[in-house]
Structure formats: structure tokens, C-alpha cells
Amino acid sequence: MVNQRITLLSSLFLSLLLTTAYAQLTQDFYKNICPDVESLVRSAVTQKFQQTFVTAPATLRLFFHDCFVRGCDASVLLANPIGRVEKDHPDDISLAGDGFDTVIKAKAAVDSDPQCTNKVSCADILALATRDVIVLTGGPSYSVELGRRDGRISTIASVQHRLPHPDFSLDQLNTMFGSNGLNQTDMIALSGAHTIGFSHCGKFSKRIYNFSPRNPIDPTLNVQYALQLRQSCPVNVDPRIAINMDPTTPQTFDNSYFQNLQQGKGLFISDQALFTDTRSRTTVNQFASSNAAFNQAFVSAITKLGRVGVKTGNLGEIRRDCTAVN
Numbered sequence: 458m459v460n461q462r463i464t465l466l467s468s469l470f471l472s473l474l475l476t477t478a479y480a481q482l483t484q485d486f487y488k489n490i491c492p493d494v495e496s497l498v499r500s501a502v503t504q505k506f507q508q509t510f511v512t513a514p515a516t517l518r519l520f521f522h523d524c525f526v527r528g529c530d531a532s533v534l535l536a537n538p539i540g541r542v543e544k545d546h547p548d549d550i551s552l553a554g555d556g557f558d559t560v561i562k563a564k565a566a567v568d569s570d571p572q573c574t575n576k577v578s579c580a581d582i583l584a585l586a587t588r589d590v591i592v593l594t595g596g597p598s599y600s601v602e603l604g605r606r607d608g609r610i611s612t613i614a615s616v617q618h619r620l621p622h623p624d625f626s627l628d629q630l631n632t633m634f635g636s637n638g639l640n641q642t643d644m645i646a647l648s649g650a651h652t653i654g655f656s657h658c659g660k661f662s663k664r665i666y667n668f669s670p671r672n673p674i675d676p677t678l679n680v681q682y683a684l685q686l687r688q689s690c691p692v693n694v695d696p697r698i699a700i701n702m703d704p705t706t707p708q709t710f711d712n713s714y715f716q717n718l719q720q721g722k723g724l725f726i727s728d729q730a731l732f733t734d735t736r737s738r739t740t741v742n743q744f745a746s747s748n749a750a751f752n753q754a755f756v757s758a759i760t761k762l763g764r765v766g767v768k769t770g771n772l773g774e775i776r777r778d779c780t781a782v783n
């Protein structure tokens with residue numbers, strides 16, 4: 458009897474512990490703090506998107522890079538006039554300025570509501586803006602978990618070995634995503650983000666010019682597509698030239714990325730590996746044949762991405778200016 462009670466009590470305690478450890482973010486976090494936060498962010502993001510399409514891919518990639526380095530804490534937004542910070546690392550240097558600008562504009566919109574001034578974290582604004590750009594480009598809508606606090610640290614060193622490179626193999630991708638709590642299915646779904654946006658020629662030029670002594674063109678690449686890429690990216694191309702990553706529907710968030718992989722039209726080694734490697738091919742085929750299956754997997758994966766390393770409660774701060782610590 459006594460024993461049973463102890464077991465009951467300790468399991469109650471354990472489940473309480475587990476819930477507090479897990480239920481850190483909530484969808485209605487700002488219900489009483491800033492009830493209109495979602496529409497304030499949405500209108501600012503929509504306005505910015507109407508000015509330039511780049512808003513969408515830039516914001517989506519910014520969120521990913523933020524979450525994989527020190528967690529989703531807006532550390533990627535920090536600028537430092539003296540020392541160098543996350544965004545100065547080579548892996549972050551091509552993050553498009555329009556993504557940063559989107560968060561800054563959305564923050565200004567939120568702060569313009571007197572009830573909300575300095576009450577919503579930059580990390581949450583980035584998470585909301587990311588959902589909004591996905592919807593604006595035709596992707597799935599979903600509820601965003603909120604309650605993140607902003608980090609106070611940003612260093613160039615913390616980026617090293619934290620972000621995937623375009624020449625990664627499936628194993629390398631799985632290791633890196635796995636260390637962020639994301640499984641192979643999540644990783645494949647999130648790679649579908651490459652259905653919108655741009656890449657600079659240098660990220661894949663080796664694949665189309667000097668892949669190996671035996672094969673100048675990567676044999677997993679569709680030859681027609683490779684020749685097309687050579688035209689867009691001639692030798693000695695201006696390094697500022699960028700091309701669409703999805704040659705089919707470059708401005709629509711859809712599953713064409715996976716259909717492209719089936720045809721050997723994955724731009725990076727890391728993209729094409731998802732189809733070439735038989736361990737991940739089945740999932741690619743599933744997403745290629747069903748946009749609904751892709752959307753569902755993407756929503757669950759980006760929700761998991763949004764939980765990576767988050768600071769909650771009284772950790773971190775609510776930044777007044779998204780580019781500087783308070």
C-alpha cells in the first residue's frame with residue numbers, strides 16, 4: 458500500500474518534471490501580453506513581401522540558421538560594431554539582408570502597439586515571420602509555438618561546424634540534424650525549403666565543372682540541367698550572381714523540390730544525396746507524390762526546429778532592438 462503510494466507520487470512528480478521540461482513554448486503565450494501580435498507581424502511581413510520576393514527565402518533561411526546556432530534565440534540578428542558576430546561567419550555571410558530587415562520591420566510594427574512595446578522577443582517575431590512567408594509563397598499554415606527569449610551572446614566561433622554544407626552526405630546531414638533533435642524525415646522535409654530562393658554559383662560550381670578527374674559533371678546530376686547551370690554560371694562568373702534553387706516553380710512553396718530530385722535536378726550534393734541514397738529515397742518519393750504528405754511533415758519538422766535550444770522563463774531577455782543586446 459505504502460509502496461504503491463510512493464510509486465504513484467513519484468510518477469506524478471516525474472510526469473510533472475517531464476511536462477515542465479517539454480511544455481516550454483505555448484501557442485497562446487502573448488494572449489494577455491500582446492493579443493494582436495500575430496496580425497501585427499503578418500501585416501508587416503506581407504507589406505515587405507509585396508516590395509520584394511526575397512523576403513520569403515531570406516526569412517526562412519534566417520530562422521534555420523538562428524535555430525542551429527545557440528538555439529532559436531535571435532542571436533543571428535545581433536550586430537557588433539567592434540567584434541565579429543554569428544552573421545560574419547562564412548556560413549552566414551550570404552544570409553540575405555531582406556531577412557534581417559523583415560524582422561526589424563515586424564518588430565517596429567509590434568512595438569507600435571503600446572500594449573506590446575518591448576514585450577515580444579525577436580526570436581518569436583522571427584518564428585512568426587517564418588510561418589507567414591511560408592504561407593505567402595503557397596505553403597502550409599500552422600500554429601507557431603511562442604515564449605522564446607532572446608540570447609545575449611553571438612560569436613563567430615559558435616557557428617563553426619553547426620551548419621550543414623552543400624557537399625554533405627546523407628550521414629553528415631543526419632548527424633548534424635540529429636544533434637538538434639531532428640530525425641531523417643524531419644531533415645528531408647526541411648530540405649524542401651529549397652523549393653524557394655536562390656544560390657550563388659560558387660556553392661555548386663564544382664558539380665558542373667570539375668567534379669572528379671573522371672567525371673567533370675557530377676554523374677548524379679541531370680545532364681541537361683547541368684548544361685543549363687553552366688549557362689547561368691559560366692566559368693569566372695561574377696560571384697554575386699545567384700540562381701533559382703527550384704528550376705520548376707522557384708517562387709512557390711511546394712513539393713516540386715522532391716520531384717526535381719527524382720529527375721536529378723537537386724542543386725547541391727546535399728539535395729541530390731536525399732534521392733541517390735536508398736535510405737532516404739522512399740521518403741523523397743512520398744513527398745514527391747503527395748504535397749499533403751510533404752506539408753504535414755514540414756509543419757511537424759519546423760515546429761521541432763522552433764524548439765531547438767530555446768531560452769524560456771527568465772533566461773535571456775526581450776531585446777528592445779533586435780540587432781543589439783539590451
Ligand code: HEM
Binds near residue numbers: 623658
Ligand atoms: C539540409 C542541409 C542544407 C544545406 C546543405 C543548405 C545549404 C544552402 C546553401 C548553400 C544555400 C545557398 C546560399 C547562397 O548561395 O547564398 C541555401 C539557401 C537556402 N536555404 Fe538551405 N541548406 C540546408 C537546409 C536548409 C533548411 C533546413 C532550410 C530551412 C528550413 C533552408 C532554407 C534555405 C533557403 C530558403 C535558401 C535560399 C536563401 C535565399 O534565397 O536568400 N536550407 N541553403
Ligand SMILES: *[C@@H]1O[C@H](CO)[C@@H](O)[C@H](O)[C@H]1NC(C)=O
Binds near residue numbers: 757
Ligand atoms: C521523426 O519525427 C517525426 C515528427 O517530426 C515523427 O512523426 C516520425 O515518426 C519520426 N520518425 C522516426 C523514424 O523516428
